[in-house]
Amino acid sequence: MENPRWLPLEANPEVMSKFLHSLGMLPTWQFGDVYGLDPELLSMVPRPVCAVLLLFPLTEKYEAFKQQEEERIKAQGQELSPNVYFIKQTIGNACGTIGLIHAVANNLAHLEFEPDCPLKKFLDQTTKMSPEEKAAFLEKDESIRVTHESSAQEGQTEAPSIDEKVNLHFIALVNVEGQLYELDGRKPFPIVHGKTSEDAFLEDAIEVCKTFMARDPQELRFTVIALSKDSY
Numbered sequence: 001m002e003n004p005r006w007l008p009l010e011a012n013p014e015v016m017s018k019f020l021h022s023l024g025m026l027p028t029w030q031f032g033d034v035y036g037l038d039p040e041l042l043s044m045v046p047r048p049v050c051a052v053l054l055l056f057p058l059t060e061k062y063e064a065f066k067q068q069e070e071e072r073i074k075a076q077g078q079e080l081s082p083n084v085y086f087i088k089q090t091i092g093n094a095c096g097t098i099g100l101i102h103a104v105a106n107n108l109a110h111l112e113f114e115p116d117c118p119l120k121k122f123l124d125q126t127t128k129m130s131p132e133e134k135a136a137f138l139e140k141d142e143s144i145r146v147t148h149e150s151s152a153q154e155g156q157t158e159a160p161s162i163d164e165k166v167n168l169h170f171i172a173l174v175n176v177e178g179q180l181y182e183l184d185g186r187k188p189f190p191i192v193h194g195k196t197s198e199d200a201f202l203e204d205a206i207e208v209c210k211t212f213m214a215r216d217p218q219e220l221r222f223t224v225i226a227l228s229k230d231s232y
Contacts, residue, residue: 009096010155024117034224051103052205089185102172118143
């Protein structure tokens with residue numbers, strides 16, 4: 001059976017915040033654009049920040065790097081916390097929603113939810129599952145699918161057709177137990193990027209974003225969005 005496909009979600013902080021609030025996350029945290037990666041522009045991002053989303057182009061250079069990275073980690077190994085929530089992406093064009101799930105699921109200690117919240121219920125039901133089981137569970141979750149579909153229609157640009165090949169991809173960067181994790185549903189496992197802290201998290205996450213940009217210096221299609229407390 002062919003994998004389901006959804007409409008792509010726009011890299012729009014308002015759309016993303018509304019998407020999560022529609023699923024029952026309280027608006028005590030909001031997404032906002034990161035307008036530049038130098039210290040002056042980063043100082044404008046409200047703190048604390050608990051997750052960073054990066055939208056980037058899937059180029060040949062990136063795909064070659066991804067293959068080498070996977071082989072290197074399989075050979076060398078890496079230490080992963082059992083408390084990292086990681087879901088595989090089996091739904092076409094769902095990387096925006098997967099990124100949002102990764103951002104929220106790994107920050108439950110910070111975020112607040114309405115009673116009977118569909119998103120929290122999904123996370124509670126899937127937390128002990130394997131990444132593949134979580135993906136299968138998401139395919140059947142109507143409340144998230146319907147909210148994704150309506151959110152995908154709400155961006156400032158017209159949503160592409162469901163069959164259009166989109167070569168832009170979202171990942172989430174989060175801090176779990178003082179380690180910076182890259183969570184990408186296209187990869188077989190989370191990627192550890194070293195130590196971080198709540199205070200240094202945004203700057204550490206931006207350093208990871210810069211490595212993505214450095215791999216494709218001719219590319220301009222990068223967007224960075226931060227999940228910040230209470231300030232937009």
